[in-house]
Amino acid sequence: MSQTVPDVPSIPYGVNNGYGNYPPARPGPHYAQSTGAYSVARDKVLQGRAVKQVELFQGNLVLDVPVSSHIIPAGRQDVEEMSEMHYTAATCDPDDFLKSRYSLRPYLLGRQTELFIVMTMYNKDEHSVLKNIAHLCGRSKSKTWGSEGWKKVVVCVVSDGHSKINKRALQVLSLMGCYQDGIAKDSVAGKDVTAHIFEYTSSVMVTELGEVSQTGCSIQIIFSLKEQNKKKLNSHRWFFSAFGPLIKPNVCVLLDVGTKPTGTSIHELWKCFDKHSNVGGACGEICVDTGRGCSLLLTRPLAASQNFEYKMSNILDKPLENGPDGKGPLPASYFKGETMHGGGPNGAGLFERNMHLVEDCILRFEIVTTKQEEWVLKYAKSAKASTNVPASVPEFISPRRRWLNGSLFASIHSTVFWFKIWTSGQNFFRKSF
Structure with missing residues (x-):
């Protein structure tokens, strides 16, 4: 005896089948009209890219x-x-x-x-x-x-x-x-x-x-x-x-690593250029950042010795170098921009020179010996800047070695090109000294 199997009715999955949103649409890239959080976040990411x-x-x-x-x-x-x-x-x-x-x-x-x-x-x-x-x-x-x-x-x-x-x-x-x-x-x-x-x-x-x-x-x-x-x-x-x-x-200011100008020091240096038209470079007084209540000087002898070195340099060396020719060291360098252009229409300025002339030791020599110019370097005591000094021996040796190498190279450079001072506009006393 055979049994008749009834036909299975097909389930309508169309849009207008009376079942509404079935199967449910997942908010995602294929549904532009979706306002779900996932879709909104994704649209923001795509806009950023x-x-x-x-x-x-x-x-x-x-x-x-x-x-x-x-x-x-x-x-x-x-x-x-x-x-x-x-x-x-x-x-x-x-x-x-x-x-x-x-x-x-x-x-x-x-x-x-x-x-x-x-x-x-x-x-x-x-x-x-x-x-x-x-x-x-x-x-x-x-x-x-x-x-x-x-x-x-x-x-x-x-x-x-x-x-x-x-x-x-x-x-x-x-x-x-x-x-x-x-x-x-x-x-x-x-x-x-x-x-x-x-x-x-x-x-x-x-x-x-x-x-x-x-x-x-x-x-x-x-x-x-x-x-x-x-x-x-x-x-x-x-x-x-x-x-x-x-x-x-008119004036270029070079701040070295860790150098912090205090108070109105930049204005004091600018006044030095504004009052004296023949000043081509100036530097202020370098002070050691001693910490709160001079705690660094009391606990670190190496920092105290460097503070003494800076003080002696500011009291004895800088005023003496300021007098005759102003060719002393400028730890925080400030140079007049006009001198960088060579000081004249026929001379090649420092803007056009090789990169090694930008080093402080060489730059001050080039300013003083500019052809047919009488530029001088000044020391402005009222302009002060604080700096962090090495508190340990390894930190002390590395910059000291670099400073000694720079000073040696500057001495060799000034010795080789000593004749440049006679082509500058300096007076006979400065040239002889």
């Missing part, structure tokens, strides 16, 4: 990137230099920066720069420089400075090596609006990038504790992040050879 095509300007990569609204000072939202960060990817040597048609914001704005300050990336105290600039802006009776005095000051921060940079330093620069992650490129038009240049006019100060606050004084900052670690001489080449001819400063 979107590739934007940028047209090169004169063959160079130049970008104006908006900054966070929290960084922009109140009422300055329409000011481009305070609302947008300027990024330039340099693919050339520092000597070819101008020839490659690169530019900087102070040059494009047509500003006359009085002070051009260069700071190394490892300098941990940028607040002292900001305080000095605030002091300059507060001199309302000055013909040079005043409330708009910040427009005459440019601070250049040079970092040696993209991979070697301190991450905390990048975070501080990001909070100040001078750096944004993800913008720097490795190559442009098939050429390797040698330096990433970020420009921004910031009024944000970040303390050592990470506290962020707005200040009443703005500051023009050029952050040069070199792609490779090529040491201090190459950093000075970027400052003098690349940025110097565009900025054309």
Whole structure:
């Protein structure tokens, strides 16, 4: 006896089958209309990874990137230099920066720069420089400075090596609006990038504790992040050879690693140049950071001995060297920008010279012996700067060895080129001494 099997009815899975949303649609990449949390988060990630095509300007990569609204000072939202960060990817040597048609914001704005300050990336105290600039802006009776005095000051921060940079330093620069992650490129038009240049006019100060606050004084900052670690001489080449001819400063300020200008020291040095037209370089007094209550001097004999050495140098050596020819050591070097151009239309300036002339020991010799010029170097006692000294023997030997090697090389250089003093514009007494 055969049994008849009934037909199995087909289940309609169509849209209009009366079952509603079945099977349920999972929010994901195939459902553009979904508003689930997964879809929203994924769309944000995809937007961040979107590739934007940028047209090169004169063959160079130049970008104006908006900054966070929290960084922009109140009422300055329409000011481009305070609302947008300027990024330039340099693919050339520092000597070819101008020839490659690169530019900087102070040059494009047509500003006359009085002070051009260069700071190394490892300098941990940028607040002292900001305080000095605030002091300059507060001199309302000055013909040079005043409330708009910040427009005459440019601070250049040079970092040696993209991979070697301190991450905390990048975070501080990001909070100040001078750096944004993800913008720097490795190559442009098939050429390797040698330096990433970020420009921004910031009024944000970040303390050592990470506290962020707005200040009443703005500051023009050029952050040069070199792609490779090529040491201090190459950093000075970027400052003098690349940025110097565009900025054309009246006074250049070089802050060594760990050197912290105190009080109004930068203004005191500037007055030295302003009062004496024949001053080509000046330095202030170097003091040892003794810690709270001079605790470092009491607990570290090596630090106390270096403090004594600095004091004797400031009391005996510097005043004597200031008198006859001013060719003594300048631990914190401050040089007049006009002397870097050679002092005359026919002479090759230090902006065009080899990189070894940027070293302090050689640079002061070149200033004094500039052809047909009577430049002198001065010691400004009222300008003080504190520095950290090595507290252990290994830390003490390394910089001391470098200093001795530099002094030896400077002595050999001045001995070989002694005849340059007779081609300078110095008087007979200085030439003979």
